[in-house]
Structure formats: C-alpha cells, structure tokens
Amino acid sequence: MPDELGPDKHVPKDSPPAAPPAPPDKSAPPPAEPPLAIVDRPITYDEARMARTIAYRRAHQDPAASGVEIEPRMIILHHTGGGSADATWRYFDRPTIESARKTIADAGDLNVSSQFLVDRDGTIFRLMPETSMARHCVGLNHVAIGVENVGDLDQHPLTDAQVEADAALVRHLKARFPAITHLIGHHEYLAMEGHPYFLERDPKYRTRKADPGPAFMTKVRARVADLGLEGPLVR
Numbered sequence: 440m441p442d443e444l445g446p447d448k449h450v451p452k453d454s455p456p457a458a459p460p461a462p463p464d465k466s467a468p469p470p471a472e473p474p475l476a477i478v479d480r481p482i483t484y485d486e487a488r489m490a491r492t493i494a495y496r497r498a499h500q501d502p503a504a505s506g507v508e509i510e511p512r513m514i515i516l517h518h519t520g521g522g523s524a525d526a527t528w529r530y531f532d533r534p535t536i537e538s539a540r541k542t543i544a545d546a547g548d549l550n551v552s553s554q555f556l557v558d559r560d561g562t563i564f565r566l567m568p569e570t571s572m573a574r575h576c577v578g579l580n581h582v583a584i585g586v587e588n589v590g591d592l593d594q595h596p597l598t599d600a601q602v603e604a605d606a607a608l609v610r611h612l613k614a615r616f617p618a619i620t621h622l623i624g625h626h627e628y629l630a631m632e633g634h635p636y637f638l639e640r641d642p643k644y645r646t647r648k649a650d651p652g653p654a655f656m657t658k659v660r661a662r663v664a665d666l667g668l669e670g671p672l673v674r
C-alpha cells in the first residue's frame with residue numbers, strides 16, 4: 440500500500456493541509472495474529488482419536504493424563520518421505536496406525552499426524568488445532584507443534600517455497616504462542632533427551648530420524664534468526 444501521508448509532489452502548494460490522522464480507537468480489539476495464508480484442511484480428530492490420544496499420553500507421558508490439549512513450547516519440522524499433500528492428508532486422516540509400522544504400532548495404536556502440512560509450492564495446510572496433541576515426535580509430542588513438508592532427501596528435495604513457508608509459519612506461531620522457545624528438525628530430537636521438555640516413559644522407545652536434514656534447517660533458521668529460538672541441546 441502506498442504511503443498516503445507521505446510527500447506528494449503532485450499536490451499544489453496552496454492546497455489545505457491534510458486532516459490529522461484519527462486517534463486510535465480505544466475499543467478496538469488487540470492486534471490480530473500476523474497475516475499468513477493458511478488453508479484449513481482438518482483430518483479426523485473425533486472422540487475415538489481423542490481417546491487414543493489420551494491412551495498414548497498415559498502410556499508415554501503421564502499416567503494421569505486426561506485430555507489432548509498441549510501448551511506449545513517447540514516447533515518440529517519434518518519431511519514426509521515422499522507422496523503428495525493429498526496422500527499425506529489421507530494417511531494422517533486415519534485414526535489408527537498401520538500395523539506394518541511395527542516399532543510405532545507396538546507403542547500404541549494412535550496414528551501419526553502433524554498440526555501442519557506444507558506442500559511443495561509452499562501452500563500451508565492446517566490439519567488440526569495447534570493445541571491438540573499430534574503424534575509426530577517421540578518424547579516431545581506434549582509440547583511440540585509438528586510441521587510436515589511434502590518431499591524427501593533424494594528424489595524430491597524440499598523446495599525454496601517450503602523454506603519460505605516454514606519460516607513464515609514459525610514466525611506466525613511464535614507470535615501466537617510466545618512461550619515457544621525451540622525450533623528443531625526431527626533428525627535433531629534425540630539431542631533433546633535430558634531437556635525438561637523431553638518426556639517418554641519407555642526408555643527403549645526411540646526412533647532414528649533423518650528428516651528434514653541439516654541443510655533445510657539451516658535455511659529456515661537463517662530466516663527466523665531474529666526470533667532467538669533455541670535449537671537442540673549441544674553436548
């Protein structure tokens with residue numbers, strides 16, 4: 440938008456001075472969250488999925504867990520390992536995990552998902568509320584918002600549009616949830632073990648992850664460096 444109050448050489452010298460700007464409206468609502476185009480495309484998060492989520496929390500986090508709500512403290516970036524946004528959506532939409540994913544299925548039948556999915560052109564889809572728990576990272580699901588990116592490390596490397604979209608989404612989420620202190624890639628999560636955020640009751644339940652890789656994290660972090668978000672613990 441042009442600066443309408445700035446100097447304008449086309450205005451004759453004898454024209455009357457512009458009216459002063461109106462005083463701020465004290466009854467106006469607080470500033471809205473930063474504008475960011477997000478497409479809501481909710482996956483199934485019904486009573487059955489909530490029950491499975493609570494069962495997962497009781498087994499892995501807290502035997503007294505009674506709800507699905509989380510207080511976001513971290514953002515964890517992922518890649519899907521192939522497929523498309525549509526295929527990922529359909530996969531996450533199922534409430535129960537496929538039994539072929541044995542390590543994960545053995546740890547509970549709640550299906551994996553994430554709060555956000557970023558397509559290769561940078562389109563951001565919100566799949567579920569930011570404050571509802573998704574199963575996307577061992578030990579950190581109770582504090583972390585997950586962002587999946589369609590792609591992988593080999594055939595379909597993540598795109599510049601995804602770098603920009605993830606950075607914008609991180610900025611948006613930090614503004615909405617000021618308690619967020621960390622931004623990590625899924626491949627970095629094991630370095631969080633020992634941090635107060637990390638909570639997994641089963642000491643044997645750990646998975647090895649390579650997504651989304653250091654190159655992608657370096658690019659996203661460079662764009663949000665001013666937010667001061669921490670990375671994984673350095674040992």
Ligand SMILES: [Zn+2]
Pocket residue numbers: 516517518575625648650
């Ligand atoms: Zn991942």
